[in-house]
Amino acid sequence: MRVGFTYNMRRAASSPEDDDPHLYPQHAPGISGLDNFAEWDDEQTIADLIDTIGKYHEVVPIEANLAAYEKLRDTRPDLVFNIAEGFHGVARESLIPAMLEMLAIPYTGSDPITLGLCLDKSRAKEILAFRRVPTAKFAVLHAWPLNGQLRHFDYPMFVKPLSEGSSKGIWNDALVHNHTELKKSVEKVWQTYQQPALVEEFMPGREFTVAMLGNGANVRVLPIVEINFSVLPKGALPVYSWEPKWLWDNPESPLEIYQCPAKVDHELQMKIETICRKAFNFLGCRDLCRIDVRLDAEGEPTILELNPLPGLIKDPTIHSCFPKAAYAAGMTFDEIILGIIDAACQRLGIRQ
């Protein structure tokens, strides 16, 4: 097959492409030079994916900028392998899939609606709550005054940007115990990330992330990854915030923060798998997703959020949960990528 590959690349040095308004009219908000490109994939990841897809198919790399539409229209791949995070707004992950829908070109992964719903964490949580899939109580704060929006739950609360990923805007001050701390953290989200703040009940228990591959009732749950907070520096919050993800864990001094397979008893494993299958299907996810789960005060699993475009970093020494789970299942990187392509082809009825 001819497989298009759509991506956004975080370059090591600032590049003229990124600053060219004809290619990227706007960028995601954040702290310049620190986290505004955090969601994009690095050059090595892009190279590894081109190389891997290219071993089995003719690969057509297409950077997901304003020139992408014409390239897709002109090259018309048989299938697009999409990892593009997009560049601005809550529909940013939906931009390429929407173009592909318009061009009637099939692609891997979820459709624009699911990508948008999952990126706005409150919309995803509304659907989960309606379907009675456990998720923390929450409110979306746009402005003061509160007008009783937080009256249905208590401190401590957790404050994060409504629609970011890669722990952007989630630092150790995300956990708040009183109105003064809440105000400070909420205003920081508004100012730095130019979007509403999502305020949630704090889930105090263990944390897991669950990689899923396939579709519908047959979606495969890969070995569960537990986030092992015991390796964090003394005094650090037991949350997978910006600090452990980007500051304290690096190839020179790796943090052994993933335990996979997670040490969970059969009952907890079944509960986690069941709510993840429900979340995957109620949100309309396709082919692959990574779902974050945390236990509440009673030890019951709740869904934190869904990542229908999970990171796919090949190097096992760099922490990337989806490949970590697949490697624990005995898969190779090639098998992960071919598994995603197979899932899409089966769903679409495409013969390879």
Ligand SMILES: Nc1ncnc2c1ncn2[C@@H]1O[C@H](COP(=O)(O)OP(=O)(O)OP(=O)(O)O)[C@@H](O)[C@H]1O
């Ligand atoms: N309600 C909550 N209670 C406790 N901890 C939370 C809560 N919400 C988020 N966290 C912590 O913050 C981390 C990051 O939150 P979340 O997964 O929503 O952010 P993200 O930026 O979308 O993450 P990702 O890197 O998976 O894209 C979680 O892994 C968890 O440790």
Ligand SMILES: [Mg+2]
């Ligand atoms: Mg997460």
